Amino acid sequence: MAYRLSFAMTALGNLLTTALDFVAILLMFSRVDALGGYGLPEIAFLYATSSTAFGLADLALGNMERLGRRVRDGTLDTLLVRPVPVLAQVAADRFALRRLGRIVQGLAVLGYAVAVLDVDWTAGKVLTVPVMVLSGAGIFCAVFLAGAAFQFLANDAAEVQNAFTYGGTTMLQYPPTVFAREMVRGVTFVLPLAFVNWLPGLYVLGRPYPLDLPRWVAFTPPLVAVACCALAGLAWRAGLRSYRSTGS
């Protein structure tokens, strides 16, 4: 009972904070009139796809943040002696249904954006929306996983990883022309996070790409997501092998 109540309350809380997130953008937009030349529905679309993708990844692997503590205090030992992969156990541990808040809210904004966007909805564009959300979720999962793997090396890495992912989503909620060219280049090539939302998003919106990238890059996110997950998986395995437990 207490759990159910706290679930409802945190879900509501999450909903409110993410809503505030969006309202902040809205306010800024109403002052500036157009943020980097993008209108409200377009920003809503970019925001909603990234937020939903992140919400999905967070639902699956958000618990990975707590792994750092387990690595430090050695309680990871208990997960390692069970016949189920550690990842599955961590994901299932207090399965964070409350994180549904972000997804629900992301989907709601997405619904709004799709309804009001002035876009010629070809089959390709319609298909791109779920694909970009899912591959975005895959990429965010890879980031969570890589962050978890990193925690085996650096003991106090939980904060670093948070800066990575949470900072990452905030940046993705703004259209790319706001940022300097070098920064965009870094985000596209160094952090494949941009695939979550910018390139396919711009394709859906019929906007030009930054850096004159070819049109087809809008369809690479699934491949990038798979590659990222594979790399992160390798890092995770290496991390587990270097786990040293604690004395006693």
Next chain:
Amino acid sequence: MTTADGTGRTGGTGGTGGTGEAGGAGEALIEVDGVEKVFDVRRKTGFLRSERRRVRAVDSLSFTVRRGEMVGYIGPNGAGKSTTIKMLTGILTPSAGRLRVAGIDPSRERTRLARRIGVVFGQRTTLWWDLPLIDSYRLVHRMYRVPDARYAENLDRCVELLGLGGLLDVPVRQLSLGQRMRGDIAAALLHDPEVLYLDEPTIGLDVVSKVKVRGFLRDLNAERGTTVLLTTHDLTDIEQLCRRVMVIDHGRLMYDGPLTGLHEVGESERTLVVDFARELPPVETDAARVVRVEGPRQWLAFPAGRSAAPLVARLAAEYPVVDLSVREPDIEAVIAKMYAGQVVP
């Protein structure tokens, strides 16, 4: 006097049992060959400065445990016992050497091996902290995919023999150390593991619980043939359960054999306690040496392997002896001597 008798009896049983066991040895279940584990430890030596040091927790360790054996694994603090068990379960990856448990390389196929082994860490629970004991067991049931009938049977047996009846609905975090330990032992056995590793399973148990747990483990080994590897600092555990002991110190195996054999390695001595009719100067004999004199009572130490009869006969013939008794060597003393003798800087 009672302690002396107790030690003597268990020592004797261990000896006869040891030979019987060796005859009917099963296949090798745990194989450890030249295994090493090195920890890189970084220590802060100043602002932004740190010093790296390598701790060799386990050093060229080799042994084999056969199916159905019950082996005591002892050694002083920091000897490398827990590290060995963690490598055998796949928690830690060895730095060098070859490890096989039931033919499986633990660190490479950890999850596959997990179905076939049970682990109890005295220092740390594997139960779900917030859940009632019975819910932890249900999770184990599902996680290990134990057939329903088997689960029910194993659970009933554990609940009865470990006295868990009244504890099943209590959240694990509310259990006392000893209750939790019994709960952990049950959890480790619900899936019928072939090998059971116990890292200090009797830590924090009261006398009654200790007896219960030991009896339970003995039955488990005898009736189900479960192979048991046990670390402990309570040598009574070893004396009552294990025919074979392995002593490790500084990561190296110092002794591997029957418990009784430790006496020879440790050059242990038996003690003859003699009550004379009056106070006498220390008796002079080359068969024994006087280690203590207290009024008319004297303590004479002589090698454990030698018979007491000639000594007793001579004393009785030459001195006014009122009473005498023989004390068996104290296994704790033997082991303490062994630990102390191996101090490597």
